[in-house]
Amino acid sequence: MTTMTISTITNSHDPKNKKSLSHLWQEIEKKQQRNARYQAKLDDFYVYFKKRAEEDEQSVCFATETWITHLLSFIPRKTIKGAQRESLYVWIEEEISILESNPFNPVDSQPLRKAFMEATLAFDPDQFHADEEMHQEALQSIREELQNLVGDHIDISDEQVLAILNDPDYLDAWLAQTIAASDVDDENDDEYTTFNDDKHDNTDDGIFPPQSDIASTLYxxxxxxxxxxxxxxxxxxxxxxxxxKKSEKIILMQQLSQAKKNKDPIALLLMAQQYLPDHEIALNDKMLKQLSITLKEKITTLNAEYNDLQCGVTFKSLLWQKFGKGNKQSREKELSQYCDALQRDAETLCQQCHSIRTVKQLQHHLRSRIENDDMMPFFIDMDPDMLFR
Structure with missing residues (x-):
């Protein structure tokens, strides 16, 4: 059994362990610094992108809102039938989903979804047999639209769906009740929990991978x-x-809580290295071996995190992958082209609202969509990979 201070373990000055543990600790520190630098680069570029493109992104969102409202105005037109009506509904759903997916979207999509559902249900009440014999597929379709409307999983019975069909006022009452219940749940989730040895966690579970059995045993x-x-x-x-300092310690306690929850001995020792360097720990050969294995696992995890930063699907990573290549001049040129494309897209959307005024004009585009289900919306005339639309 060897007694060492935290600083001795993490710096590995002990001759017996210096060769292995010292190298592993140094690798961890290097890789943590590397990951932090890359994350900082992504964060900085996001700020730069937001400054350059947010206004244009939001202009497209407002234009899309106007376009969706325009498409909704065609739902009551009974001359749009069969496959064309289905195509119109799909088109509206696509546009709302595109709007909601834009990270800079300033538009509240809930009124649009509500208007879409109400217009669909009001178009032809006879298309739905609002009784117990109503086909389950139709019920499920309405249930899915309600779920899109509230933006979360819902538990709604067939009887409630039928009530919504029979009484438009019931939809408003159901929405108000559902949203109120959701707000209560959010408040409960955000409630501050006092830190203690057994109960504390204010961080995202999904950020940290589970530890191995060896790491858990060591912890x-x-x-x-x-x-x-x-x-x-x-x-x-x-x-x-x-x-x-109190605010700083709240964050540190959250990190410590996460280390305990994940049974992460490396995170614990790294914090102790900074805040309790003189704390002594007695380690036997078995624990030293476990520590070595756990350090190697940590290096693997850090490498995986770095790969996710470089090639992942988070918004900031995708931004860098798309626009961050080359030098500052080339990035500025590509961003300028992107912003110009956004401006053209917003203008085209507004023009379409003015040019498609009759059912006949809309049907021409609906037929095109039916003939080619994979085509992008006709108003986009640039590489879709460049757009968040």
């Missing part, structure tokens, strides 16, 4: 349990009177 050792308690005592925000 559960009484030496690290004691270390956790010492860190919790040192970092507890209730013990801090300074307001600014």
């Amino acid at each position: 559960s050792d009484k030496q690290l349990t004691k270390l956790y308690r010492q860190l919790a005592k040192q970092l507890h925000p209730d013990r801090e009177l300074d307001g600014e």
Whole structure:
């Protein structure tokens, strides 16, 4: 059994372990710094992109809102039938989904979805047999549209769906009740929980991968349990009177809580390296071997995180993949072209609202959509990969 301080373990000055542990700790620190630098680059470019393109992105969103409203005005027209009516409904749904997917969207899509549902249900009440014999497929279709309307999973019975069909006022009452219940759930989720040894977690579960059995076993050792308690005592925000430092300690306690929840000994030791460098831990050969294995696992995790930053599907990663290549001049040129395309797209949407005024004009485009289900909306005349639409 070897007794070492945290700084000794993390710097691995002990001759017996210096060769292996020292290299692994250095690799972890290097890779953490590398990941932090890359994340900072993504964050900075997002700020730059937002400054350059947000206004144009929002112009497209407002134009899309006007376009959707225009398409909704055709729903009551009974001369649009069969496949063309279905195509119109699909088109409207596509446009609303595109609007909602834009990360800079300033438009509240719920009124649009509600207007879409009400117009669809009001078009021909006889198309729905509002009784117990109503086909389950039709019920499910309406249920899915209601789910899109509230933006979350819903639990609504067939009887409630039928009531909505029979009484438009019931839809308003149901929406108000559902949204109110959702707001209560959100408040409960956000409620502040006092930090203690057994209950604290204000972070996103999905960010941190689960630890291996070896890491979990190492974390559960009484030496690290004691270390956790010492860190919790040192970092507890209730013990801090300074307001600014208190805010910092709240964040640190969240990190410590996540380390405990994930049984992550490396995260714990890294925090101890900074805040309790002189804390002593007695480690036997088995624990040292477990520590070495866990350090290697941490390196693998950091490499995977770096790969996700480079090639992942988060918004910031996709932005960099699309526009971040080349030098500053080439990036500025591509962003200028993108913003010009957004402006043209917004103008075209407005022009379409003025040019498609009759059912006959709309039917021409509906026929085109039916003939080629895979075509992009006709008003987009540039590479779709360049657009968030």
